[in-house]
Amino acid sequence: TAVMSSGPWSPAMVEERVRRCLAKAPGAPAPAPPPTLYLDLAENVVRQATKWQTAEGMIGDPHNDPGVESVTATARYAAALGHLLAAGHCHDLLAAAERAMDWCCNQVSDHLPSGWPCAVFNMKDLLVLFEALEPHVEAVRHARWRAQLRAPVPETFYGGHRNCVFYGTAAEALRIRLGLSDRIDYIDATLESEFPWWTEFGM
Numbered sequence: 633t634a635v636m637s638s639g640p641w642s643p644a645m646v647e648e649r650v651r652r653c654l655a656k657a658p659g660a661p662a663p664a665p666p667p668t669l670y671l672d673l674a675e676n677v678v679r680q681a682t683k684w685q686t687a688e689g690m691i692g693d694p695h696n697d698p699g700v701e702s703v704t705a706t707a708r709y710a711a712a713l714g715h716l717l718a719a720g721h722c723h724d725l726l727a728a729a730e731r732a733m734d735w736c737c738n739q740v741s742d743h744l745p746s747g748w749p750c751a752v753f754n755m756k757d758l759l760v761l762f763e764a765l766e767p768h769v770e771a772v773r774h775a776r777w778r779a780q781l782r783a784p785v786p787e788t789f790y791g792g793h794r795n796c797v798f799y800g801t802a803a804e805a806l807r808i809r810l811g812l813s814d815r816i817d818y819i820d821a822t823l824e825s826e827f828p829w830w831t832e833f834g835m
C-alpha cells in the first residue's frame with residue numbers, strides 16, 4: 633500500500649486517497665465534544681503562558697533567551713484570553729490581558745513603516761482581545777489602543793503572500809467591523825489578485 637511519504641502526490645491523488653478512506657468509515661457521525669472542552673483546554677494553556685509574561689506584557693518562551701519573543705506568542709495569547717473573557721472565564725487575568733494589549737499595540741506602533749512580523753496573524757488575534765476588554769478597562773486606555781490599531785496602512789503593514797494574505801483580509805474585516813478601518817477596497821483587491829492561485833482543492 634502506498635503511503636503519503638513514498639513520493640510526490642498531486643492534489644488529485646490526495647483527494648482520491650481521502651475519498652477512499654472516508655468510504656471505509658462507519659456511517660454513524662462522530663459525537664461532537666462539548667464547547668466547554670475547548671474553553672477548558674484553552675484556559676489551561678493561557679494560565680500556563682501567563683506565568684511567562686514579562687512586566688511589559690510580552691509572553692516569553694522558556695525555550696528562548698530571556699526577553700526574546702516568538703513572533704506570534706503574545707498575540708496568540710491575546711486571542712485565546714479574549715475568547716475566554718468573552719465566555720465569562722479568567723476575569724482574574726484582566727491585568728495580564730491589559731499588559732498583553734499594551735505590548736502588542738506598542739509593537740503595532742513601532743512597526744508602522746515596515747510591517748510587524750506576522751502582522752497578518754497577529755492583528756487578527758489582537759482584535760479578539762481588544763473587543764473583549766472594552767467593558768473592563770478605563771476608557772482612556774481603550775481609546776489609546778483604538779488609535780494605535782487604526783493607524784496601520786494594510787498595504788505596508790501586512791506582509792507575505794498566498795494564504796498569509798487571507799489572514800490579512802480577515803484582520804482587515806475585523807478592523808472594519810470594529811470601526812478601525814474602512815478599507816474594503818484592500819480586501820477586494822487582495823482577493824482578486826490571489827484568486828488565480830486557487831484550484832478546485834482550495835488555496
